[in-house]
Structures are given as structure tokens and as C-alpha cells.
Amino acid sequence: MQCPNCKKCETQVIDSRMSEDNTVRRRRECFCCRFRFTTFERVEPARAVVIKKNGREEPFERKKIENGIRRAAKNTEVTETDIERIVTKVEQEIFKGGEDKITSREIGNLVIDKLKKIDEVAYLRFASVYKEFSDIETFEKEINKMK
């Protein structure tokens, strides 16, 4: 969102809070002039459609990605904050292109990319589910690639 003060720069969200009537209150700050202001924005439910491997379509649900990562990250160093951050980034990448259809494989790859940088175990577990390593050989290849 453009800064209403200098009308030149983009602003960043420094704080956001959800209210009961589905509006989100965002504190924003301008990158250049540091002008701060508050907006109230209606939350659009994510309209993206996920195309699954079997060709079926289902609405995009943030929760599902979260749960998938949480399962993979069990007993690892990955924190809830990490998970939150990963999902938010993935969501941004999905929606920034204005795409309204995405395959479950693409989502998986986005998550894998990010998990890889945080925790190897969680990454491998997640990758094994999403890429569906068909045999132990591909799984090992994947491990060796990391070394």
C-alpha cells in the first residue's frame, strides 16, 4: 500500500490484529518518510484452489500446510514461529502472482525450499511425503544431495 503522506513509497505492516467482524487492523509504516498510519481491511478468504495429485480440486487451506509441517517437524528444532513464518511466506508466494490455481506439488516444493534452510530432519520428512519417494533409492539420493 502506498504511503498517503509522501505518496511515493510502499509501506510495510508493522503490526496487525484481527477483529471479530472479519476486519484486520494494520499498523503501517512508510519505508521512506516513516509516516505511520492504521488501516482497517476486510479479510478476503483465500480463494485459491489446490489441484491435488489425483486431479481433484479443493479450496486452499492454510491449516493443512501448517499441520503437514508440524507433523514433519515433530521432535526437531523447528518452532511454531518457524512454521508460522514458512506458511506465511508460502501463502504470499502463492497469492502474489494472482494465481488462483496451484497444484499440491507446487505448494509442497515451496514448503520444502523453506524447510531445507531450517531443519534437515523436518525437511526430509516433509519431502518424503510430498515428493512421494517411491523407493528407498530416491530417498537416499535426496539425502546424498544434501551432503
Ligand SMILES: [Zn+2]
Ligand atoms: Zn512516505
